[in-house]
Amino acid sequence: DVVLTQTPVSLSVTLGDQASISCRSSQSLEYSDGYTYLEWYLQKPGQSPQLLIYGVSNRFSGVPDRFIGSGSGTDFTLKISRVEPEDLGVYYCFQATHDPHTFGSGTKLEIK
């Protein structure tokens, strides 16, 4: 199975500062069709996960442009600029390139 390693495990950020989360894959996530099926989700406390980013860098509808996804191959990053209170929760990367699809272990974002 593809292992997605997220770092850091937790992150404490001052409001208005930037946060950065890394997701490293044990295999390249570029599919044979050239697309990279790497997504980012945020799970707020007590809620279902919500899609932030798909295809490495495409923001889902309604997601603020403070959320920026980047990367290729095996290394991916989610940057959150100007962190706001509603950004707290656990962030997961997810790959759907290889079966079985897998999630990273999560990064908990806390507000200082």
Place this chain on the structure above:
Amino acid sequence: QVQLQQSGAELVKPGSSVKLSCKASGYTFTDYAMKWVKQRTGQGLEWIGVIDPEIDATAYNEKFKGKATLTADTSSNTAYMELSRLTSEDSAVYYCTREGGDYWGQGVMVTVSS
């Protein structure tokens, strides 16, 4: 608007089975596959499998083969997941989510206890 409405919480006995439902609305049910995800309390997310309602095709995480069975009823726009031979390891919240992860159900808590 797209909605995925899951069935209510379940308290079930070890060794038994449970069938969870996920009713879709606001889009054409057969246009999207439906995935199921497991989350144990305080833990991360696990992909269980996916069903394509249009062609009734399924794919499973090897870990859940024999544990989970995915079906879909296109007449009622409802996806189902049956979990069998339940143990305490199956106690978790289970989510349905539309292919692409853009919409999720509210999750259903399954508690396995005697």
